[in-house]
Amino acid sequence: MFWTKKTSFTVNERFEGDETVVYTDYGRGLVFKRFFEEEKFRKELSLYEMLKGVDFVPSILGTVSQPEWWGILMSSEGESIPVDDVEDPSVLTFINRSLTILHDRHIHHHDIAARNILERSDGTLVLIDFANGAFDWECRKMEVEDEIICEDEETLDFASPSDPLTDFCSLV
Numbered sequence: 001m002f003w004t005k006k007t008s009f010t011v012n013e014r015f016e017g018d019e020t021v022v023y024t025d026y027g028r029g030l031v032f033k034r035f036f037e038e039e040k041f042r043k044e045l046s047l048y049e050m051l052k053g054v055d056f057v058p059s060i061l062g063t064v065s066q067p068e069w070w071g072i073l074m075s076s077e078g079e080s081i082p083v084d085d086v087e088d089p090s091v092l093t094f095i096n097r098s099l100t101i102l103h104d105r106h107i108h109h110h111d112i113a114a115r116n117i118l119e120r121s122d123g124t125l126v127l128i129d130f131a132n133g134a135f136d137w138e139c140r141k142m143e144v145e146d147e148i149i150c151e152d153e154e155t156l157d158f159a160s161p162s163d164p165l166t167d168f169c170s171l172v
């Protein structure tokens with residue numbers, strides 16, 4: 001599927017990141033992510049393609065390839081959750097479930113944060129921004145060669161349901 005010139009897009013919001021620019025059209029429910037490095041574009045696109053059909057990631061609607069830049073058109077799913085909500089039990093449950101499903105598909109996210117979790121109008125949550133994502137074999141390689149600890153594993157430790165009784169006993 002390709003994004004043709006006929007597709008109209010009204011920029012309501014423009015967010016400039018380190019290596020991308022993200023444009024949002026709230027009226028049409030669209031997000032356009034523009035990349036300046038082809039490798040990063042291909043990587044993020046391939047991760048999203050492996051997640052097709054998963055209910056907590058945006059839908060990819062099309063791509064653009066230009067000589068100097070690349071772009072992915074995707075569905076706009078809502079706004080980021082407030083930073084404090086990351087410790088909310090429902091958000092922790094979401095992080096646990098989504099990372100488990102990603103890892104089952106051999107994909108790591110590596111950047112779980114409030115800004116990358118969106119809330120849809122029906123209250124369900126969506127995970128975005130796979131720019132730091134990696135396949136599990138790449139992550140294992142980094143762990144061995146660069147002695148980097150998988151950020152998802154650290155996040156999962158944080159998000160795992162703790163047993164309040166155990167916590168209490170350890171204090172006694």
Ligand SMILES: [Zn+2]
Binds near residue numbers: 108109110134150153
């Ligand atoms: Zn990892």
